[in-house]
Amino acid sequence: MTITQSLFYFLAFVAIFSSLLVVTAKNPIHSVLYLILTFFTLTGEYILLNAQFIGIVNIIVYAGAIMVLFLFVIMLLNLNVESEPQKTNLMKFIGIITGGIGLVVLTAALKSTDPSNTVVIQEVDMGLVKNLGQVLFKEFLLPFEIVSILFLSAMVGAVLLARKETK
């Protein structure tokens, strides 16, 4: 077993384990923290796949921005076991049936697919930041610049709408 393979198995194990903990954890804050761990292991997997950019974005956007948002919402809502609405037996029953139907559809869909050939990536360094930067500043230069103006104007608007006027 090479070092890459052992790293892969390790990360995969941690990812599955922590995502199971996300579901089973009683405390929502713990659950969110396990989710962060899951994201970090997934980032590791991306880097193993030579996809640097997705890995970095995954950390910045998901583990960074979105998780902070999650934490804020949970803390602001103050979710506790008592305040959580109790599910009746009927609701559970309906849930089981709906989930079961979904499972049937999924298995049917999976059964009808043919096993695909192993995908061999032609360009190994496709996901490198270097190549992405080249495309971004060559072919997609104009959209890139327009996005910056769009963000500026959206920011002006957001500040404008949120600002409190002193009379």
Next chain:
Amino acid sequence: MKNFVEIIQSSINDTLGSWIYLLPEISLAFIFILMIIADLFWAKRIKNLVAIIAVSGLFIVFLEVIDQFILIPPQGVVLFSAMIKLSTAAIWYKVLITISGLLVLLFSLRDFQLRNTEKGGSEYYSLVLVVTLGLNFMVMAQNLLMIYLSIEFVSVCSYILAAYLTGNKRSEESGMKYALFGAVASAVMLYGMSLLYGFTGTLDITNQAFYNGLASINLMSASVALLLTLAGLFFKISAFPMQVWVPDVYEGAPTPITAFLSVAPKVAGIALLITFIRAVNSGGSPSGSVFLASTENLLAALAIITMTIGNFSALWQTNVKRLMAYSAIGHSGFILMGVAAYSMTGQKAILFFLFVYALANIGAFLVIGYFSNVFHSEELEDYKGMGMKYPLVSVAMVIFLVSLTGLPPTAGFVGKFFIFSAAIEAYMLGGNVLLLIMVVFGVVNTVVSLFYYFKIPLNLYLRKAKTEISLDKGNLLFSVIIIVLALFTLFLGVFPNKLIGLINF
């Protein structure tokens, strides 16, 4: 490393070669930043500084746009690795957008509500300029990424402008509704675009691979992807089934913004729709595109439904802005009629119609703004007996409404006539019966529109004012613009060739 230097050099050369064609857009971006800085440092000392920069800046941009007619070769130029294409048709749409932007800026200068809002006006003007920038890109876009970005650009700024009168319940509601509907529409469109990219493997809609990819898959799957993408465009031009937001937003937004929203995004949306339909129909096979019949039928059916819904709902309105909102939906139907009858004459007819529609619609909203400044109401009830008190403006209003209805001797008649004849021509060539039905519906709807448009002159002239209220003086700037627009409407009605002669592409 050497490789990199070459890439950077070629990229810089490409950009240097292209930027001259983007002069109006680059100027707009600079003026926007200039306005923000000016507002920060000098706005306290010089009154109306930002508004002055906005109006003069947009005027310079207008001249630059006009200049592009000479600059580009007849077949147009493709810029920035096929992201946008600057053609003569696109320049015409840009001219129209810039003119309406200028009129709306002048309109906003003296609007009662905007002058008294607690936020002040400076950000307002900069946002109007940025919307114009987005609209310009929308007209030129020919890449799915650019299409999405420019539409989103226009939408985000429009939401803010619609909600500009903070503290006013209606305006806030209008901005919120607009944002919610817009978010759903753009999500749907983005989904459609991702499907299109998945099917074809290219973002460039003029690329032959785009058509080939779509034509080679199941027609049903291709139609779903195309329909989802078109839904976002239909939101912008307020066509059925994406028209539900129009009345509330138009009623609540500040009147200048209503005037702007009813004209400029519609112009850009139509331009983009034409680009898109053309790309889908530009099949390589001699028998024509596989989508030709289905797009024609779809657009014809949507045109019928849109104009019928718009015109019939307008019959029951008592608020003038709401009435104009439904009339705007009706007009979208008419323009879609021209798009359904797509041909070279069809595109010219659409452009002329849009010009005429823009003149009359902005004019009508200016009159609404004028009256709103005078007696602070937009209810039809309060218009009673005003015709005698403000004769010039009221006569102009009648001219605008006659033009919107499409009766001679105004320009609206000529515009509608061109659209109808383009549709008839398409029927003669293709023999699609739905196009003929569409024309019949168009005529019926014109008659229906007569009933609600003439409620306004009826109240202005033939009804007595209920009570004598003290009235403010009318605004001179408004009167001048209104009369100039009314004269233009009459002039184009009598000599339509003066404009049509210029439009050649």
